[in-house]
Amino acid sequence: MSDLEDGGQGREDELDLASRLRQEHHQSLKLWLRMLSCTVRIENEIRARLRASFGITLPRFDLMAQLERHPEGLRMGELSKRMMVTGGNVTGITDQLEREKLVERMPDPQDRRAWAVRLTPAGRKAFADMAAVHERWIEEMLADIPAEDKASLIGLLASMKGRLRIADPK
Secondary structure (H helix, E strand, O other): OOOOOOOOOOOOOOOOHHHHOOOOOOHHHHHHHHHHHHHHHHHHHHHHHHHHHHOOOHHHHHHHHHHHOOOOOEEHHHHHHHHOOOHHHHHHHHHHHHHOOOEEEEEEOOEEEEEEEEEOHHHHHHHHHHHHHHHHHHHHHOOOOOHHHHHHHHHHHHHHHHHOOOOOOO
């Protein structure tokens, strides 16, 4: 079995999205599935660790991360855009976090019909604790990748992001 056929892991017992690749597949498809495979593996591990260590889901952690970057708060629509999920999803996550007193809703000063959400002091403390551990997990998972390879990948992915041909939904 070739490196392409086994997902680049060198182990036949480990199947993931990249395991579908064959030599004849287009290079762009190979790249996409390889990136997706890495992302899904890391995301699944983070999901499991967040749940086991903090009893929180990844979407709730992500919403808190957005709010941590904006202490003044964000409107629900802005949260939805930043998280790339529906407004209903944001509302459900916000409801849960509000019940736990980790976030609070407040009227938006620019639009009385809209609501903004911000972390409470308890939410800021809880997120800071989780974020520090989360960062250690990422460091641990990527520890075997040499620093120069990380720097190269960051540069290559930044270049790729700038060159992607994505249709504008507007």
